Amino acid sequence: MERRNSETALIPALQVLSYFIIALGAVFMAFKAGSLPASRWEPMSAGTFPQIIFFGVALLCGVAAVVEISKQGFPRTSFNVAWRRLIALKAVIINLALFIIYMMFMPVAGFIVSTFLYLAIAQLYLAPKKPITLLIAIFVAALFSAGPYYLFSEVFNIYLPRAQW
Structure with a gap:
């Protein structure tokens, strides 16, 4: 050896x-x-x-x-x-930690809120720091949190987690 x-x-x-x-x-x-x-x-x-x-x-x-x-x-x-x-590997580790927090937060906050927060925070951390980035991150987070929720509930009749509060 x-x-x-x-x-x-x-x-x-x-x-x-x-x-x-x-x-x-x-x-x-x-x-x-x-x-x-x-x-x-x-x-x-x-x-x-x-x-x-x-x-x-x-x-x-x-x-x-x-x-x-x-x-x-x-x-x-x-x-x-x-x-x-x-x-x-700092960016990878931070994104993994954010994802773990997202998965723990989802049963309490529901799919839409937790997905929106996760996507917005992850994008703002990873994206270049420009004024337009904030608008794009919020738009993408809103689209990919509300869009799949309504697609699954209205088209597939599968209900994703709802908020417990």
Whole structure:
């Protein structure tokens, strides 16, 4: 097994870390799927198939992590190198955090309000800082929050989450 410097060891370290994060997320979703309501007339509940899929994803990620570690050894990198590379992904991380907040806020605020706020904030963060940008961001946020809501409710008869207040 060859020795790597901390810069080249960062990619396998992030790969193994991503396997574990995806596996943990899949296990969490499998348990959430298990709480779906069961039918009196069906032998399996509504959550059985999603549970099988999520546990399969978790198992595959676990196997991939073990195979990667057995092939390459446990990756080592310095904290400074990892921190510099992480800071380079600041926009991605902030957008991911905004999306997580959006998903947590949606059951309370409803689809239209939470989607509007998420799209407006994300666009204003990512777009160039010009006066016209504010108008475009608000227009796009309004269009893509109210548009799908009314499309789903009026055309498909599928009701997206409504505000709880």
